[in-house]
Amino acid sequence: MNIHEKISLQSYNTFGVSVNAKYFTKIKSNEELIDAILFAKKNNCEMLFLGGGSNILFTKDFDGLAVVMETKGIVEEKFDDNTIIVTAQAGENWHNFVLYCIDKNFGGLENLSLIPGNVGTSPIQNIGAYGVEIKDVLQSCKVLNIETLTIEKIELPQCQFGYRDSIFKSSEKGKFVILEVSFLLSTQHHTIHSTYGAIKTELEKMKVSNPRIKDISNAVIAIRESKLPNPKIIGNAGSFFKNPTIDFPSYENLKKDFPTISGYPNDSGVKLAAGWLIEQAGWKGKEIGNVATHHLQSLVIINKTGKATGEEIYNFSEKIIQSVQEKFGISLEREVNIL
Ligand code: FAD
Ligand code: EPU
DSSP: OOOEEEEEOGGGSTTOOOOEEEEEEEEOSHHHHHHHHHHHHHTTOOEEEESSOOSEEOSSOEEEEEEEEOOOOEEEEEEETTEEEEEEETTSBHHHHHHHHHHTTOBSOGGGTTOOSBTTTTTTTTOEETTEEGGGTEEEEEEEETTTOOEEEEEGGGGOOBTTBOTTTTTTTTTEEEEEEEEEEESSSOOOOOOSTTHHHHHHHTTOSSOOHHHHHHHHHHHHHHHSOOTTTSEEEEESBOOOEEOHHHHHHHHHHOTTOOEEEETTEEEEOHHHHHHHTTOTTOEETTEEEOSSOTTEEEETTSOOOHHHHHHHHHHHHHHHHHHHOOOOOBOSEEO
């Protein structure tokens, strides 16, 4: 393991924000990870674990040790006649892992195609898209307890998954490094999720009437490419805010003033589309300095010129929160991790 000093993190965050880490290392094994933690403890510095950097906004230099997770490996173990346990190391790229599973005819991850980032980060905010979340397929995670340096297994119920949430993002934040994740996937009788959003329309366009898991993946990829900016071309971190849930009476009240608002009932009330709220508040495609919202998706904040600082992006997001609060009385919560 090599520790480098004063390294730019610009190519390690998909916003492309230019900040430096005081110390920086890449780890390829659990032994190197332990060495890195011991270095940080000895030098009394904070640690930051990085996957693809696609859900993070740096507002300042990182005054500690940034550790890029590059552990690789995938293993399979038969569970029963229709189920396989597939375990991937934290540093595997998420989308490549999804494609690997589809190629092997393992079903369950296809709706989560083309989400940037690493396998090891996928449980942190219970990644979700097109009607499926990690919680639907995860069996367990292996983690390293940073304080005790012991390896622990965390089973599905212990993860306390919620919408873009888990213990790793809330109550146990900073306690563990996720080393590997195991998924329970189908091998023969796949459950096809084709009703969410535009999947059906996309399949019709593709002239597919009896979709296989590969068709679902292709449809999801096509939809995503049509409306989300590619972070390799334009800096962004996907949805900047979460979709808010409000109680039913508040929704009924809003509907009187804004008859075109649409809501999706869930266990805690009614979920609203943050993108719609932001667009209605006048922010679709709006630019301030180097920052803008994407012209097709107001929920995505972009580093329009490639020169934005994290602070500029953060201040832009503050203005959106204020506008939506003033117009609708709703507080938007950020999905992206701010540092
Ligand atoms: P990073 O940004 O590197 O890290 C995120 C957080 O996890 C940080 O706090 C980091 O310190 C911590 N961390 C990283 N690795 C570990 C580890 N091994 N152990 C412990 N902590 C760790 N998300 C969705 O849910 N659904 C979507 O549809 C979606 N679409 C997106 C589209 C685009 C274009 C972009 C840019 C992002 C999108 N995202 C989406 C957000 C993002 O891709 C996910 O949150 C992804 O899981 C982040 O992975 P990462 O490896 O890049 O995380
Ligand atoms: N909408 C607008 N204006 C906009 C954007 C959206 O009116 O500028 C409306 C759309 O017309 C649609 C609704 O809002 O009726 C929802 O939009 P979309 O289908 O694009 O999904 P989303 O709610 O904006 C969520 C996730 C995405 C995920 C997609 C697909 C959150 C915060 N975002 O987006 O996840 O890929 O659904 O499942 O839950 C992410 O988390 O980074 C992310 C990209």
